[in-house]
Amino acid sequence: MGENYTFTFHFNLTLFVKIGSFRYPAFVLCLLMFAFIVSANIIILLVISQERTLHEPMYMFIALLSVNALYGSTGFFPRFLMDLLSDTHLISRPACFTQIYIIYTYASYEMTILSIMAFDRYVAVCQPLHYHNKMTRKKVCILSAFAWIMPAFSVAACLYLAIRLPLCGNKILKVFCAAWSVAKLSCASTLILHIATLFVGVVTVFLPLIYVLYTYCRIIIVCSKMSSEFKSKVFQTCLPHIISLVSYCLAAFCDFMLNRIDVKKLNPYLAVILSLEMVLIPPVLNPLLYGLTLPEIRKHIFRMIPWLKKHTLEQKMTYHT
Template sequence: MVYLWKPQQVLAVLVLMMLMFTVFSDYGPLRYLFFGLSLLIYITIISANAVIVLSVCLETSLHQPMYIFICSLCLNSLYGSTGFFPRFLMDLLSDTHFISRPFCFIQVYIMYTYLGDELNILTVMAYDRFVAICQPLQYHSKMTFRMVLLLLTLAVLHPVCILGYFVYQASSLPLCGNSMNRVACNTWSIIELSCVDTTVISIASQIFAIISMFIPLFFVLYTYLRILLVCRRSSSEFRGKALQTCLPHIVTFGNFCISLFCEFSLSWYNVDGLTTFATVLSLEFLIIPPIINPLVYGLNLPQIRRVIFAFLRAGKRLHLP
């Protein structure tokens, strides 16, 4: 027996298969200004991170653990930005703000794996600085290319596998609504639209998020406490070199922790009364770290700065008649 669906039934299924962003409003001509500013930010992120990646890849003197980790950090910024900005730019120019359910969960997966990878890479970088400063004689035997590859693989695969499971569980939930007051898909917002009791998955995801944030945070604090104790017993020249290599990481890690705190705080609590303010803060982890990271490392580390300037001078000479 074959059943034919009525047009009303087809329309209902299509509506449930789509999620709608309600935070976008009709800004009129201002939408083009917002689009131009967002496009400029996206181009800046791509350009700044690509410069660092190319510098590390093309310059053999930068094929060292610390610079490989910095390159990985910039590649992750490109990955996370690409999961958000193209769709966001389309929504700014569009009158209808719909996204298919599968693509919504793909966006969730990309953005959260970006967060997890970023946090893990920053934690691995703290361990690298700890070994370099506290155990300098063992650095080359411990931080071999094989060890660097293993650490990066674990840092990347851990969020990919664990978050993949949570996103899969969220994607299997039946939804009774299709409107989100967000500029991008968010797991907590989707769970709130579910027709069934989501207490278990909500508690499990919150526990996982807290553990995933605080374990790396405590580890980084421990490594820098050990580094501080070693620097106190060392010469001023040693302290200066240690500060030169650790300061960029401290800045990027602190900035990322603030971004992470803003994102999860806004996700867990109802912020409908602070729509504009919440919208700006919800984008912080997607904009500030990808811009800050290459600028901090490119401007503060003389090795990377020299390579960038050398490439710029070589490019100018190539354009001379």
């Protein structure tokens, strides 16, 4: 340890200072988005849980995405909203590492869930006659457990290494705690942490991504030999998953690049927007995609919300007249 080593009881999130008076409209906007994320994902969960016709693997995995959105959002937004209105932006050491764990497990869960959804679509399209034999309730439970347990332990291992680092400062140029930002404050070598983080990234992000791309290559090959009606049906069920995957990859790429460039050279508003993409885009986009694109879910949502059904009928009547 160097002689400048100090035990840090608090971290200072310095990027809040740079956004100035923008924090007030940002608070209102983020509060509305948080309210939408919670309500939209709860509606998806209620529809899937109450309708027995939706107790199928595809819809159960969609429910997992909604649970993950609620987990990540409720673990991030309350603290973030308080910081937006606060004049001081100190976060305690335990709270900082707790926030890191929630955000990183949330991001890992998102990718592992998308990968088991890709497996479900692969079996449904490429092996339809064996679908019910392969996607049993036991298999769904095993896949779901795998999607949750593996990231939980792998992220915890990296967090343990980060907690043990001796630090020579407490200023984090972000609006929330991040493992890479804490590692930059270390007085000692972070090689082991980098190796562990790289391993976790490969296991929870890159390998699942490669598998998803493989499954879609197989799906495309099968669809190329089928009728237009078959292609249309596959496209309808796979499109939301593809958009979810692309939006996740873009958000993850922005977060990855933001951690490896000098944020001081960026416009502070742009830096804040880029850093929030991971916790904003998937939780907002997924319920819209699956709730409005998939007919079975959309039908039951309209039944749950009578005014929405009435408004849709009025629009159709106006259009026809």
